Amino acid sequence: MYQSRGDVILTGRDECDLSSEQSIKDTVGRVKPTVIINAGAYTAVDQAEKEPGLCFAINAHAPRVLAQEAARSAPCLSITPLTTSSTEKRRNPTSKATH
Numbered sequence: 001m002y003q004s005r006g007d008v009i010l011t012g013r014d015e016c017d018l019s020s021e022q023s024i025k026d027t028v029g030r031v032k033p034t035v036i037i038n039a040g041a042y043t044a045v046d047q048a049e050k051e052p053g054l055c056f057a058i059n060a061h062a063p064r065v066l067a068q069e070a071a072r073s074a075p076c077l078s079i080t081p082l083t084t085s086s087t088e089k090r091r092n093p094t095s096k097a098t099h
Helices: 019-029 052-073
Strands: 037-038 076-078
Touching: 019 052, 037 052, 052 076
Parallel strands: 037 076
Antiparallel strands: none
């Protein structure tokens, strides 16, 4: 059974910009978490082709910075959606493949 052991603090883009290393560090320093759960991700696949730098910053660089900050003070868990991109026509990954 879940027992409350403290406050849960949720942050959004306004409080923590995952595309900014400094924003991440500032937020972790300000909040001083005992556990970090990162569910942030850049999931707009079509737009990612137009903004590869932003996509990389949010999906690759931010989790690394969070893990580095967590190593100083708190465990870190990053949760990412299953998102794939392809130049081929999109397929439903849960449907049966047809050949």
